[in-house]
């Protein structure tokens with residue numbers, strides 16, 4: 001199959017065909033983002049799958065790469081996959097931020113046409129890929145410096161997003177409307193949207209890649225895009241999502257791991273100077289499960305330490 005170089009996503013393909021290649025969005029900084037459009041032989045909804053909004057969350061990127069291999073013959077509707085949205089961050093293995101404007105792309109939605117690089121890229125994604133879709137799945141995971149237990153965030157109070165999260169089948173669900181994120185932009189565009197997370201620490205083991213790929217396929221079955229019935233596993237819903245952050249530059253000594261249950265007031269780590277003086281004892285603010293845990297010894301003021309779901 002030949003690869004295309006396009007300036008507009010070819011969403012109006014003939015039925016039963018696929019297009020793969022590189023899209024150059026009209027941004028101040030030139031980019032060539034890999035894309036795949038698969039148009040099924042039968043009519044159906046359009047699903048958008050993105051990954052690499054954080055460029056070093058590899059299990060999610062690899063899951064999107066595999067999903068892009070979906071055959072048009074097996075599909076009803078249209079599957080649009082953008083597996084490495086934040087290409088500059090991917091290339092530089094940058095955590096959280098992209099190297100061009102130093103911003104976290106997943107805090108820049110819905111973006112701005114005349115904004116900085118990340119704001120322009122967010123705006124482009126909303127206008128060209130999110131709008132017009134019938135459902136949106138944004139794949140993430142723990143960053144290079146984070147361990148994570150798989151969970152799915154759905155938009156708080158939105159039953160359609162919740163239904164997608166349940167059918168995706170990760171064991172933990174978080175109800176939230178995180179501001180500046182891809183899925184909040186999706187929801188505000190009228191599209192049921194979920195953010196599914198698995199993997200971390202720069203690793204992409206088969207289990208984490210597989211769980212994300214399987215989850216998207218279950219959603220596609222739920223939407224009538226693939227044959228078969230989804231078989232979601234039991235899920236546990238968490239409400240509050242507490243983020244703990246570092247108040248100092250220093251060394252980080254975590255005491256609990258992703259997936260572990262914690263109690264309010266529990267000693268879960270500390271930040272120290274290179275000479276062993278404790279700068280910040282860290283205790284769990286709520287009872288809950290550790291969804292992600294920063295594992296790097298290096299820590300900077302303002303960095304996340306843990307995400308705890310109550």
Ligand SMILES: [Zn+2]
Nearest residue numbers: 054057140141
């Ligand atoms: Zn992420």
